[in-house]
Amino acid sequence: MIDHYDGVRAFDWKGDGLLLLDQRLLPHLTEYVHCRTAEEVADAIRGMAVRGAPAIGIAAAYGVVLAVRQHGLATECSRQSVFHEIDRLAESRPTAVNLFWALDRMRRLLDRGAGLAQVEQEARAIHEEDLLANHRMGAFGAALIEPGLDVLTHCNTGSLATAGLGTALGVIRTAYSEKRIGRVFADETRPWLQGARLTAWELKEDGIPVTLICEGAAASLLRTGKVGWVIVGADRIAANGDTANKIGTYGLAIMARRHGVKFMVVAPTTTFDLSLPTGEGIPIETRPMDEVTSLGGRPIAPAGVDAWNPSFDVTPAELIDAIVTERGVIHQPTVERVRAVLGGL
């Protein structure tokens, strides 16, 4: 049933190359970037042909496979080249921790003397585990939603941002298939318009009713009482539940609390960074000004104007009603409750 609402895929692994649906061109063009080297994968991540915390981790894992194919593992020199490629992949985006988690997992495998076949198997496993995790999170998250209201989401957390189904959008797809929600409101998500270009496209492709709003209209929408939950993904979650996610998330959480609307974060346990006690330590990527001052190569502001373009913000745990992981739900997150669900991670 749920597969009926999950028709989109961001990846196609070809054994000797990785096809990435170019998310910069959606929804106007459906074209693929063909990465044949780890460097091309790093460029695709940095340039946002592929984006979304889980998707970046999966792409990077396949990037390691391509590095091993390219350089081999026979000599110390070739191994060094592979580890150099892994470092380059790690520098492609700074905030999402899934990237570092996936690369660490590949690195540990190589340290144990794995060959190409095992490396490729590990990347495929990372890919498949993500899809399974999303199905589990979909079930856990949807179960929290009392039927009868709509939901609001931010950015894109769907099949395009993951191995499939999505994190926040996985919960939303599941809730829709279970008739718990009637409609999805999607923030357009400036400056990159992931909501308008990607979320609206995914949901439309899958026949789920979607209404686009500008971020500025969110407070008015929440005031109407139509929305029961704001549901978002995450790029990195600290040990106490503080959550870094796409810029605009923190403001939404403040507005949701003001209106008594519940706030749900949906993220696999690979998104947690238990080395950070709070969100204060999460590095926030600042992207180029021209993402704000121009659109599709055309200026939308006076030439030379200054802009501030942080790509993420941190929502404090106290504004979050539930963090949904594949291991279960963390209600009103605290250090202890996060530890209780994540266990020995």
Place this chain on the structure above:
Amino acid sequence: MIDHYDGVRAFDWKGDGLLLLDQRLLPHLTEYVHCRTAEEVADAIRGMAVRGAPAIGIAAAYGVVLAVRQHGLATECSRQSVFHEIDRLAESRPTAVNLFWALDRMRRLLDRGAGLAQVEQEARAIHEEDLLANHRMGAFGAALIEPGLDVLTHCNTGSLATAGLGTALGVIRTAYSEKRIGRVFADETRPWLQGARLTAWELKEDGIPVTLICEGAAASLLRTGKVGWVIVGADRIAANGDTANKIGTYGLAIMARRHGVKFMVVAPTTTFDLSLPTGEGIPIETRPMDEVTSLGGRPIAPAGVDAWNPSFDVTPAELIDAIVTERGVIHQPTVERVRAVLGGL
């Protein structure tokens, strides 16, 4: 001194026509719409060649002058044509009350038997009074700002939205000329991008440091502690101080309160609608979906996607620290405090 920071004008009245700086084309092109009839003025307001609550009122007043020139006042039939044109002007935008205020003032003058010369004089008076009111509000508002921090504003409330200087931007220009603030952060203000296209342009023209942000970055900015005041304009203010303003204002007020940042509304007394006890009764214009789903004629969302595009929202008085009018400041607005400053209005 303050004139040094106020070089832009939206209007040029020619006696037999009204030149409007076309705000749809800024900042890329500086072109004027030449309105020779009241109908052309109504079209310019509806199409947003001119926008901003006070500016709409001024344009409409000149529209009445053009109607009188066109139809004359000699016969009952010609007078009826003039009043018909006034009704058409009143239908051009629904939310800003300054439009209805200016048209009522012109209508009353005609009812008293005024001729063309008096009608033109009245329109000029409305125009000049607005500029003087802005200078008074600039002084009152700037005096509230403790030196040393920056400010955040929304939409465009500057010389382009008024007879000159601006409402919120008039306070900001004054505060900058008095060295009370260092920098202006401007919300880009989706979907119409008044902040990116108009506010950033005005401030740059006048040499006031401006940094553009997307609405989604406002909460992160307010969290830094750099911003002492959020300063906005208004389209209609109810008797209790509830304030309708550009969509996104209400969310900003919620975020400002959360961070202990003060929230100032700047509007001439003509923006008050004392017939409405609270903001509940303010009609909110919903504009076409394609303002959200396309930009500059190019789609930015999948074809046929649904969008919700309310043009204004209502900020409850309890979130407002000060409403600055040309008659004085209403602190922590209530019905009684509004009445105390507005007096017999």
